[in-house]
Amino acid sequence: MIDIVTSLLLSKNLEFEEGEIKLLGQNVSLLPCEVYVNLFKVLSQSGKEDIFYQSGKDAAFSWFSNFIEVANKRDTNDLLTFLPKFLNVLAYGKVSFVKSDVKNLKFEISLENPLFPSHYGVSTKPVDLIFSGILAGAIKAIYKKEVNSKETKCVAQGFDRCYFTVSKGSNV
Amino acid sequence: MFKVMSKLLMSNQIKFTDGRLILFERDIFFIPTAAFVQILKILIDTKNEEVLYRAAKGAGVTWFKNMSLAYPGMKQTEAINWGMDIVTLAGWGKISLNSINLDSKNSIFVMTDSLVAKLYGKTNCSVDHLFRGLVAGAVSYILNQEVDAFETHCVAKGDPVCRFTVSPVK
Numbered sequence: 001m002i003d004i005v006t007s008l009l010l011s012k013n014l015e016f017e018e019g020e021i022k023l024l025g026q027n028v029s030l031l032p033c034e035v036y037v038n039l040f041k042v043l044s045q046s047g048k049e050d051i052f053y054q055s056g057k058d059a060a061f062s063w064f065s066n067f068i069e070v071a072n073k074r075d076t077n078d079l080l081t082f083l084p085k086f087l088n089v090l091a092y093g094k095v096s097f098v099k100s101d102v103k104n105l106k107f108e109i110s111l112e113n114p115l116f117p118s119h120y121g122v123s124t125k126p127v128d129l130i131f132s133g134i135l136a137g138a139i140k141a142i143y144k145k146e147v148n149s150k151e152t153k154c155v156a157q158g159f160d161r162c163y164f165t166v167s168k169g170s171n172v
Numbered sequence: 173m174f175k176v177m178s179k180l181l182m183s184n185q186i187k188f189t190d191g192r193l194i195l196f197e198r199d200i201f202f203i204p205t206a207a208f209v210q211i212l213k214i215l216i217d218t219k220n221e222e223v224l225y226r227a228a229k230g231a232g233v234t235w236f237k238n239m240s241l242a243y244p245g246m247k248q249t250e251a252i253n254w255g256m257d258i259v260t261l262a263g264w265g266k267i268s269l270n271s272i273n274l275d276s277k278n279s280i281f282v283m284t285d286s287l288v289a290k291l292y293g294k295t296n297c298s299v300d301h302l303f304r305g306l307v308a309g310a311v312s313y314i315l316n317q318e319v320d321a322f323e324t325h326c327v328a329k330g331d332p333v334c335r336f337t338v339s340p341v342k
Binding site for chain 2: 002005016018019020021023026027028029030031032033034035036038039042043046048051052054055056058059060062063088089090091092093094095111112113114115118119130133134
């Protein structure tokens with residue numbers, strides 16, 4: 001992870017300025033995990049947890065669209081190779097692409113040592129909504145096609161890793 | 173900011189490991205600030221902003237407790253200054269201490285360039301509940317007295333800066 005962070009710093013794609021952090025040209029902030037988990041729990045109780053997915057998707061779409069434009073990166077294979085390295089920097093866990101079917105735009109991603117389940121505790125439903133949204137937004141920006149992401153297995157549900165399926169269309 | 177990051181790295185207080193980022197032994201992560209603001213809007217609409225405040229306050233206490241363990245012997249004013257550097261590093265805005273009275277335990281903090289206020293847009297309420305909580309937790313720990321923080325001025329309301337009054341819980 002240090003390698004990718006160093007590379008982002010040297011290429012000025014990660015910048016720490018006074019009071020501001022920019023990653024691929026967009027503002028990010030460091031948030032304590034327990035704060036996030038508390039917010040997730042309270043909004044889930046009111047049935048409003050979808051905001052985590054949607055906000056992650058919107059942000060990642062903006063991120064990657066901007067990056068692709070500014071850095072003039074058009075090769076989708078290069079971008080797909082870069083994506084898990086970038087996602088690892090966000091510190092949601094260790095990201096790997098398990099399966100990539102580019103022709104049909106279907107991807108399976110795993111998240112090892114995931115951050116939120118370790119703080120959330122046991123759940124009957126997946127809890128990595130913001131990460132799921134980020135996956136969808138990033139892949140949408142790379143391939144310029146509407147995709148959605150669904151967490152199919154979550155450590156909070158008792159699985160050993162979290163798994164996500166990203167595919168075309170509005171329903172997964 | 174480079175100096176702050178270097179100090180943290182050299183004292184092993186910020187670590188990238190196994191897909192995780194750890195600051196003063198607590199998990200932190202990068203959230204797109206715009207995403208946080210979208211979540212904040214829903215929180216405020218559902219009148220749950222105090223949940224954010226209390227969670228951030230708890231995090232502030234824990235962070236500063238761990239920081240004091242990492243850097244023993246730090247004086248109160250040093251801890252406050254160092255704490256402001258850490259929060260500024262976290263990318264929420266630029267923090268400064270306007271005034272502090274160690275006897276009455278009242279203090280005023282100012283945040284310029286609040287990212288949350290800037291991205292939130294114009295509103296008639298203060299919006300920096302996260303920072304409000306963090307500063308309340310931090311000051312509670314440093315002064316060994318429970319305090320609460322109130323945002324009296326906010327850029328989202330049209331004020332030039334965001335201003336926080338911190339005082340002992342009555």
